Every structure is written in structure tokens, then in C-alpha cells.
Amino acid sequence: MILAIDGPAGAGKSTVAKLVASRLGLTFLDTGAMYRAVTLEALRLGLDPADGAACARVAASLKLEFDAQGKLHLDGRPGEPALRSPEVTRAVSQVSAHAAVRELIVAQQQRIAASSRGVVAEGRDTTTVVFPRADHKFFLTASSHERARRRALELGTPQALEQIRADIEERDRKDSTRAVSPLVKARDAHEILTDGKSAEDVAQQLLAIVSGQAREGAR
Numbered sequence: 334m335i336l337a338i339d340g341p342a343g344a345g346k347s348t349v350a351k352l353v354a355s356r357l358g359l360t361f362l363d364t365g366a367m368y369r370a371v372t373l374e375a376l377r378l379g380l381d382p383a384d385g386a387a388c389a390r391v392a393a394s395l396k397l398e399f400d401a402q403g404k405l406h407l408d409g410r411p412g413e414p415a416l417r418s419p420e421v422t423r424a425v426s427q428v429s430a431h432a433a434v435r436e437l438i439v440a441q442q443q444r445i446a447a448s449s450r451g452v453v454a455e456g457r458d459t460t461t462v463v464f465p466r467a468d469h470k471f472f473l474t475a476s477s478h479e480r481a482r483r484r485a486l487e488l489g490t491p492q493a494l495e496q497i498r499a500d501i502e503e504r505d506r507k508d509s510t511r512a513v514s515p516l517v518k519a520r521d522a523h524e525i526l527t528d529g530k531s532a533e534d535v536a537q538q539l540l541a542i543v544s545g546q547a548r549e550g551a552r
Contacts, residue, residue: 334359334451337459340473342504343480345527345535346455351403352536354453361403362445364456367438368429369416370397370407375428376420382427389433397441426507435513439463458514460522469543470522477502479528
């Protein structure tokens with residue numbers, strides 16, 4: 334089974350995807366973390382995020398693996414918490430917009446899915462590009478204010494709420510207007526607004542839809 338979840342930054346995709354993967358006994362695949370890993374390594378090497386060829390070389394050389402908890406490791410090194418740093422967050426849209434980088438990372442994502450009994454994958458183009466034939470597709474969204482509030486709580490920086498909101502809105506703009514694999518809602522994806530809902534509430538809503546579709550398919 335492949336269950337794909339798309340949506341903008343901060344909509345709750347990762348937390349919900351982890352819950353759903355755990356309930357269904359499937360592998361959690363954080364596709365966005367893989368682009369963050371390329372960005373982190375590129376910055377560590379002092380590369381320009383705008384240099385597509387250099388970023389592609391990084392993507393080709395990195396060994397990316399998820400552990401049992403769904404945490405990404407880069408060449409055997411834990412990626413957290415560096416993957417979520419403000420520096421990586423500001424640069425990841427530029428790095429992930431390079432066609433050569435996306436081609437390499439998408440191929441890795443598809444290999445991971447092919448080698449497992451099933452995945453719950455979340456990202457920006459998971460339903461449209463990576464797994465266009467996924468068994469179940471969802472698009473999670475929330476207002477920019479709600480997403481900024483959640484991110485500020487996660488980072489422990491409530492005083493930076495407005496800056497985080499501005500960064501999120503700029504990320505939305507870049508992700509939805511990039512030439513390669515822009516963030517869009519797949520026509521056959523279920524859209525869920527997560528404002529005012531807990532991750533558990535959203536996960537239960539997804540699981541109910543998956544269960545309903547399974548029953549329909551069995552008839």
C-alpha cells in the first residue's frame with residue numbers, strides 16, 4: 334500500500350503521517366527531510382544553493398536512510414535537529430527546485446517504497462510526481478497563521494511568530510511557483526483543513542477514509 338500526503342509547510346503532514354504509518358504498520362517516508370539533507374550538506378560544504386549542478390552532486394553522493402523511528406540519517410549520521418534549522422529552512426526551497434536534484438531524490442524515494450511492504454509518504458509533490466498512482470492521496474492544509482503558531486511552539490520561539498509566518502508564506506510562494514514539481518493539489522486527493530484539529534483528529538480522519546475506500550474496493 335502507498336498512502337501519499339501532500340500540503341504546504343507546517344500543515345501537520347509529518348506528525349499525521351507518522352501516526353497513520355504506525356497504525357497501519359507501514360514505513361514512514363519523510364520526503365521533505367531528504368531535500369533538507371541535501372541542503373544541509375550543501376551548506377556544510379559552503380556551496381551556493383542556487384548552483385544546481387553542485388547540489389545535484391551532493392544528492393548523488395549522499396547515502397540517505399530512515400531508521401525505525403522514521404528519522405533520517407545522512408551517511409550514517411543523525412540528521413536531526415540540524416535538518417530543521419532556520420538556515421536549512423530558508424535554503425531548502427531553492428535546492429529542491431533544481432530538476433537534477435529532484436530526479437535523484439525521487440528515484441531514491443521510489444526505491445524505498447519498492448523495497449518495503451508499504452509506505453506513508455509525505456511531502457510537496459508526493460501525490461503528483463513521486464507516487465501518482467498511490468492507493469490513497471491526501472492534501473493537508475492550514476492557514477499561514479496556524480502553521481506559524483505550530484512551528485513557533487515546536488521551536489520554542491513564540492516571540493518569532495511573525496518572522497516564522499513570513500518565512501512560511503515565502504516558502505509557499507516558492508514551492509507553488511517553481512518550474513519543476515510545484516506544490517499543487519492532485520485532482521483525486523482528499524483535502525483536509527487542519528486548523529483547530531489535533532494530529533490525532535486528522536490521523537483518525539485519514540484512517541476512516543482509507544478504511545472506507547478499502548471496503549468500497551472489496552465490494
